[in-house]
Amino acid sequence: MKTRSHLRVVEARRDPNAGGRCPETRDRIACVDLPRQLMWVQQGRKVLLGPVPIRSGKDGRPTRTGWNRISWRSEKHVSTIYKTPMPYAQFFNGGQAFHGVRDDVYDPDGGSHGCVNLTRADAERLWKTLRVGDRVYIWGRRAGT
Numbered sequence: 302m303k304t305r306s307h308l309r310v311v312e313a314r315r316d317p318n319a320g321g322r323c324p325e326t327r328d329r330i331a332c333v334d335l336p337r338q339l340m341w342v343q344q345g346r347k348v349l350l351g352p353v354p355i356r357s358g359k360d361g362r363p364t365r366t367g368w369n370r371i372s373w374r375s376e377k378h379v380s381t382i383y384k385t386p387m388p389y390a391q392f393f394n395g396g397q398a399f400h401g402v403r404d405d406v407y408d409p410d411g412g413s414h415g416c417v418n419l420t421r422a423d424a425e426r427l428w429k430t431l432r433v434g435d436r437v438y439i440w441g442r443r444a445g446t
Contacts (some may be wrong), residue, residue, distance in 0.1 A: 307407075309337050310354055317341045317352040328436050331371075331399070331427070333357070333417055335364060335441035340399075340417060342430050350430045353423040356402070357443050359412025369393040369437040376428065383414065389424035393437040400424055412443075 317339060318325070323332035325345050333340045333355065341351030357364040371391050378390035378400065387400040397415045401424030404411065417439075419427060 307354070309339060310352055313337065313339055313341075313352040317348060318343060318346075322440050323438055326436075329431065331393075331431060331435065331437045333364070333437065333439040335366070335439065335443045337441075338443065340419070342427070350426055351423075353419060353426075354406050356406040356408065356411055356413060356418040358415040360445060362412065362414045363443070364413070364415050364417060364439060365394050365397060366439045366441070369439070371431055371433050371435045371437065374428070374431075374433060387416070388421055389428040391428065391431055399427055399431075 318332065322334065323330060323343060325343065327345060329342060329344045329349065331340060331342050335357055338355050338357065339352045340355045341353065342349045371393050373392050375390045378387040380387055387398065390398045390400040392398040399417045399419060401421035402418045406418050406420055
């Protein structure tokens with residue numbers, strides 16, 4: 302499964318928004334493509350980061366779709382609900398956030414409780430790219446949810 306997920310990233314590198322699903326505006330937008338389990342940051346047509354692989358919400362705990370904004374950030378956050386580290390957490394929809402994980406984002410049976418999980422390195426790069434107030438657009442549905 303890791304190979305298939307890696308291939309999606311490689312195929313998307315040239316133009317992750319080839320399907321035009323993420324709006325191209327003057328704003329910086331974190332684009333989250335749930336069907337492909339990819340995310341990137343763009344401003345207009347320029348890709349500022351990514352695409353990178355993600356792991357979104359599992360069955361029964363989906364990542365909510367639509368428009369959001371980064372509302373707050375916590376570099377060394379620990380979940381008060383799940384008692385687990387959430388490094389480089391950037392919250393965009395209530396308790397849902399972008400954050401790094403220790404485990405494998407490529408695990409097809411894994412999933413978050415609605416957050417968008419990234420490798421720790423990608424979460425750190427995203428931390429350096431986004432700011433409070435930046436927009437987030439999430440669409441589609443993760444297979445199996």
